[in-house]
Amino acid sequence: MKKLFLSVFASVTALTAVAGGHDAFWKSAGQPYKGVTLQGVTENTPPGQFVSEVLAKDFEKLTGIKVRLETTSWDQMYDKAIKDMEANTGIYDFVYIEQDIIYSYLDRDFLVNISEGLAANPKLKAPNVDFADFTTFIDYFKNGEGDVFGVPMEAFIKVYLYRKDLFENTEAKAAFRARYGYGLEPAKTFGQYRDNAEFFTKFCADQGMDCWGTTVQGHTGHPASTYELLETIFPSFGVYNWGINMDNYQASVENGGQLNGGRAKAALRFWTGLLDFAPPEALQSTWSEVGASFAAGRAAQGWVYGENAAWIATDAERSRVVGNVGVSLPPTAEGVMMQAASGNGYIGYFDGGAFGIPHSSKNKEATMLWLQYLGQNEVQADWAIAGGRITHKATYSDPKVVAVDAKADAYFTLMRDTGYLFAGAPPYPFHGAGRAAIDPFIFKALAGELTPEEALDQAAAAVDELMKELGYAK
Amino acid sequence: MVGSKRIPWYLLSPTIVILLIVGLLPFIYVLIVSFYNWNPLGKSDEMTFIAGDNFRKLVFDEDFLLSVWRSIKYAFTTLFFEFIIGFLLALSLRESFPFRPFFRIVHTLPLVVAPIVVGSIFKLFTVSGFGPLPHFLKEWFGYSFNYGRDAEQAFWMIVFMDIWHWTPFVTLTLLAGLSALPKDPYESAKMDGANGIQIFFHITLPMMIPVLLVVVFIRLMDSLKAVDEIWMLTSGGPGVETRLAGIHIWRSVFESRFYGYGSAMSIFLLYITIVICWLLYVVMTSKQNESNA
Incomplete structure (x- = not known):
């Protein structure tokens, strides 16, 4: 009994330490950018609304970095994002990149190489975010060298x-x-x-x-x-x-x-x-x-x-x-x-998109932090339930997702098991x-x-x- | 003395600078781009000077010319109805009747609604399956209304939307003009035994021509470049039946990224607008000159 108690206590302490450690990272990494406002644009969809209404607020509480995300119609979103990137005005710090438009954006050199950015600035690298944790959907947002230009926010x-x-x-x-x-x-x-x-x-x-x-x-x-x-x-x-x-x-x-x-x-x-x-x-x-x-x-x-x-x-x-x-x-x-x-x-159709950072952004470093915040395993389950999207391998086995999967006639299981049949x-x-x-x-x-x-x-x-x-x- | 001559220019200079920046410079830029082949989605995204080729191309571009024709048809149809209804309302609102201020305010309300919102309202009102208009047309008259399929219905729907939105502008402007007309000619006409219709056609209408010109020009220019309301309601459909010139240019420039060709189309549309307004000006002022003579 004593052994059981000790092992449970040790596990809880370890988990708390890890969670606390991550909180500490976001707080310290966000400190230099406190008060900065990041502006983004995305389509008005369930995953986009969850980012705007939940994740942006959580991130602001932790780091002091404000995130303002416009959720608008599909055509308006592209209109605004592309005009901003073409004119180099720097209105948006992050934009939604649908899987099908990424090739145009890369061709026109609109986006920041996030892998390179994080490698050049190790202080910004979140310890609990690893691009290897994502499903293969992230491959759509890589260049030939395997560098990431967009952090997947939805895939379905x-x-x-x-x-x-x-x-x-x-x-x-x-x-x-x-x-x-x-x-x-x-x-x-x-x-x-x-x-x-x-x-x-x-x-x-x-x-x-x-x-x-x-x-x-x-x-x-x-x-x-x-x-x-x-x-x-x-x-x-x-x-x-x-x-x-x-x-x-x-x-x-x-x-x-x-x-x-x-x-x-x-x-x-x-x-x-x-x-x-x-x-x-x-x-x-x-x-x-x-x-x-x-x-x-x-x-x-x-x-x-x-x-x-x-x-x-x-x-x-x-x-x-x-x-x-x-x-x-x-x-x-x-x-x-x-x-x-x-x-x-x-x-x-295997649809989805990522958030990328335009070259014109004036807050690239703070935005890299924000995009990594969205790339944590910890935020994925609730986001998946709200938006029917999964971008991380581990999300499929999360108990919350498994419970919804049962109610949704195994939609998530279908996506995991047969996703390779779609493109x-x-x-x-x-x-x-x-x-x-x-x-x-x-x-x-x-x-x-x-x-x-x-x-x-x-x-x-x-x-x-x-x-x-x-x-x-x- | 020299200094006093310069003062008006000093006072005007901020306005001139702002006009140059927001009006003339973009126009010059569009004019320059219209002589280039430029599409960032092309294999080469360089700008290539092609002289007047874009203009030569658009003269044979059936899709664009049809969109211009649709715009002209739309502009004159809306103008006709807005003008008639607006004039009748202005004449009515000039008279004294109970709750006149209330009616004036209510009548003006559509003007303060943003075009994109007007489009949304009409969409909710008319969408098949959910909207009250198709529901009651079917329920009461057995009439099937679906502007997603029927080109005629779609055209008249966008016309009706524009009339609803902009007739109050016509009314208000004409009302201001009517209120400013001198009373003497009316009194003389009445003493000479003229009836209401004679007074309208021989006194009111000729004296109102300067105001009418303003109204016609503003509404015509607005209608010829209409985009947002129609975009919200039909997005140019069904097919391309409500794809007016503005929407056609928007799609060419912002979807297909033909910046050079899109600029040429914009310049051409501006030219068409100026020509139509000039023709109307000549016709209307010649009428006025005839009546003055």
């Missing part, structure tokens, strides 16, 4: 969410079998997905429920819809890297690309066809509205960004479908899963321009102004033309 996969209560409804199961001749279950193929969508649209209407068969991120004027097609639907049909040939940067089939190939056209036809079974708001929905629609119980299934999955499944104040959310891998075309498993393709955006330095060239044709296809075939033929021609103009076409 875009998953297939479905309403368990609807899929397990006995009446629905019987009606589905009677109509389609096979059993109702979460979709693994696109045929199943379409049948489910059609069935639940009618089933919900018959039951007097405000519910439709599927979500569609189909805003007819916002890039969110292009992203859903290029990064979620295309890969699951076996069209990778936006259908652009990585060797010669051409998109049309005649020039070696796939953007207007048979698979791409089938993908767009399938996706726009889902609008018949989507809630009326689908054509005005970006990623945020899709999450909100699903949380409001207005869709039976859909592709939803993982940052929304945890709160939709567990937060009863914001979600009407708590306890009824099923999480699964998205449906794929034949052969795609095998390609992804062998590393020759991917089935969907971020291709490393295009022309990312924004490339996507903007495709946008109008996808918008027109969604609005019914162009057929999917016409839209992709015109989009491929526009991308080929753009690549010539930008000097990438070979």
Whole structure:
């Protein structure tokens, strides 16, 4: 008994000493920068809100360094950050870098090399932060030499969410079998997905429920819809890297690309066809509205960004479908899963981002401290629960995360075990321009102004033309 | 004596310096950039001098020209309705009736709302599935309203939003003009037996032309460069149906990073705006000259 007591006492003392030691580090390291205000900008998402409302305040209490984080819309965020970095005005000390834009930023030398900065100033190096603790997602933010340019703040996969209560409804199961001749279950193929969508649209209407068969991120004027097609639907049909040939940067089939190939056209036809079974708001929905629609119980299934999955499944104040959310891998075309498993393709979007320090920042050292504060293992669990994001390997086994995982139909486990099947955006330095060239044709296809075939033929021609103009076409 | 001649220049100099910095210098910069090929996302992010190539290109750029045409259509449609409604409201608010000050204040409220907020309000009001407008149109009239799909609805929605937001400006300006009109011509006209319509067309309207010119120019210039409200409501969709010139230029410059070409488009839009305003000026002042003669 005495031995047990002593060992417990020793463990508690050791843990307290470590924790206290870390507090002491932040206090002493932050001392020279006390009173400094760090200004940042990020997208208004659950992980961003947690940083702004919780972590920034905790950091200020410890170090005396104030952190002001603007959480704004996706387009505003980029607009502000890029203008600041281009003009070298130094308004922002840290900016959100989405995985897909990092290549443009590195190409344009916008960002501070954090690894080099910490190596040059060992006093700033937090003892409890090690970049090796991060998941492989951090690799997206490294250069060829392995130096880190962004500290990951969120990483998640875009998953297939479905309403368990609807899929397990006995009446629905019987009606589905009677109509389609096979059993109702979460979709693994696109045929199943379409049948489910059609069935639940009618089933919900018959039951007097405000519910439709599927979500569609189909805003007819916002890039969110292009992203859903290029990064979620295309890969699951076996069209990778936006259908652009990585060797010669051409998109049309005649020039070696796939953007207007048979698979791409089938993908767009399938996706726009889902609008018949989507809630009326689908054509005005970006990623945020899709999450909100699903949380409001207005869709039976859909592709939803993982940052929304945890709160939709567990937060009863914001979600009407708590306890009824099923999480699964998205449906794929034949052969795609095998390609992804062998590393020759991917089935969907691995999204996320990091905070980086612009060269124009006037408080680089204090910002390095702040970004390391966000990179501690200790802050990860609560952040993961609030934002459905995981950037550290150890977070998956944290008891708090494990408990939420159980309520969220093992979303975090799915991300850990199958994350390798997903991929971020291709490393295009022309990312924004490339996507903007495709946008109008996808918008027109969604609005019914162009057929999917016409839209992709015109989009491929526009991308080929753009690549010539930008000097990438070979 | 020489010193006293310089004093007005000393007094004006801060204003001139500020105007140079915030007005003329950016314009000169944009003008210079418009003669270059410059895209930081390109393989080479260097600025290359290409003389007038950007301007030559935009004359054949169907997407841009269509966006200019949409802007002109939008500007004249909004101007027409704002002008008619604004004039009627100004004439009404000039008369005395119970609670007139209250109505004047309420009527002015939209003016103090930021355009981005106006866009948000209209979005919440009109979004399919949640907004009250589509709900009641369907419920009461069986009319399906979804500006995410229907180009006509999207166009009229942005027109309506602009009318709601800016008609009070037209009313207030015209009201100020009406209040300043001399009373003698009206008294003479009444003594000569002129009726209300004759008085309006032969006295009020001709005397109001200077004020009308100001209103028309300001609203026309504003409408031709409209971005923020429309950005919030439709982002230029469905497809590109509400992608007016301002949004088209914004996307070219800040999404695709065509700084040189975007600058050329901006200069061209400015040129179009000046030409339209000048034509209107000529037409309206010639009417005034005719009536004076």
